[in-house]
Amino acid sequence: MTTPFLSLASLGKNHWWRYLASVFIIFIFWQILGGIPLGIMVVMLLGDENPATDVNLETLEFTGIDPLWPYLAINFTLLGMLAGLLLSVRFLHQRSILSLVTPLTNLNWQLLLKGFTVYFLLTALATFAESLFRPVEYEMTFDFEQFIIFLPLALIITPLQAAAEELLFRGYLMQGISMLTRIIAVPVIGSSLVFMLAHFSNPEMQADETALLPLLYFLLALFLAIITVKSNSLELAIGVHAANNLFAVLVMNYANSALPAPSIFTASEIDPLASLISFVLIAAAFYAIVFARQPQEV
Numbered sequence: 001m002t003t004p005f006l007s008l009a010s011l012g013k014n015h016w017w018r019y020l021a022s023v024f025i026i027f028i029f030w031q032i033l034g035g036i037p038l039g040i041m042v043v044m045l046l047g048d049e050n051p052a053t054d055v056n057l058e059t060l061e062f063t064g065i066d067p068l069w070p071y072l073a074i075n076f077t078l079l080g081m082l083a084g085l086l087l088s089v090r091f092l093h094q095r096s097i098l099s100l101v102t103p104l105t106n107l108n109w110q111l112l113l114k115g116f117t118v119y120f121l122l123t124a125l126a127t128f129a130e131s132l133f134r135p136v137e138y139e140m141t142f143d144f145e146q147f148i149i150f151l152p153l154a155l156i157i158t159p160l161q162a163a164a165e166e167l168l169f170r171g172y173l174m175q176g177i178s179m180l181t182r183i184i185a186v187p188v189i190g191s192s193l194v195f196m197l198a199h200f201s202n203p204e205m206q207a208d209e210t211a212l213l214p215l216l217y218f219l220l221a222l223f224l225a226i227i228t229v230k231s232n233s234l235e236l237a238i239g240v241h242a243a244n245n246l247f248a249v250l251v252m253n254y255a256n257s258a259l260p261a262p263s264i265f266t267a268s269e270i271d272p273l274a275s276l277i278s279f280v281l282i283a284a285a286f287y288a289i290v291f292a293r294q295p296q297e298v
Helices: 005-011 016-033 036-047 068-092 109-133 144-178 185-198 203-207 212-231 235-251 272-290
Strands: 054-056 061-063 138-140 252-254 265-267
Touching: 005 144, 005 212, 016 068, 016 144, 036 054, 036 068, 068 144, 109 235, 109 272, 144 185, 144 212, 144 235, 185 212, 203 212, 212 235, 212 272, 235 252
Parallel strands: 252 265
Antiparallel strands: 054 061, 138 265
């Protein structure tokens, strides 16, 4: 039998001070070292005395510049977070990086691709259906020259960014919390709450007065945690997260997004209720498709 996913933290060293030191290292790599390119860009924009370019320091919304630059700078912070996490797991906890993903000896790329494909197609279908009810809120913003430059970068960076978040929240954090209790709901719900809180600085969260978007982020994290426990590995969640983020930056982004990108279409705003309902339907359909029982042979 393979080792259950949540017990993989026991393969390494788990003294309390190691977690404390790891959190410190991850924070330094994430917010300090990883934030250097973003900080340089902010300083340059604030000091260029060009009224056509600006940055909102509260939301990190950039205006008047190619969205490729803030996309790269913001993602660099998350890649820094990934570097800090990998260093902490390997040298402080002295366990393999693979143990954040699976109890097996190799990654299941087929499972990762399955999660990506199913979720991407379901999201495309739901977005198309939603656009039929609110066509005036969607605008084609396709720029071939800009998109063709952005595409290869997005196909590399966005999956890495999604994997970084999954390794931290559904891998490291969820496995770490599970060391404290045998009740599976505690690490599942606990890691989901931390994921939601970590995204409170996103512009759409601050603009939402209904509190539905924080609920949406919590439910997304909960869904990712559930399919991770159900599949006993992280590949499905990584695939889903990558599909969700790639669809946003390539196909359908929205104005004032936390992650600016030259997507094919742009929505004027986020409808929190519609987004919540859409996600619940997508998640339910995904679960039914991926975990459908195979008919028993007679």
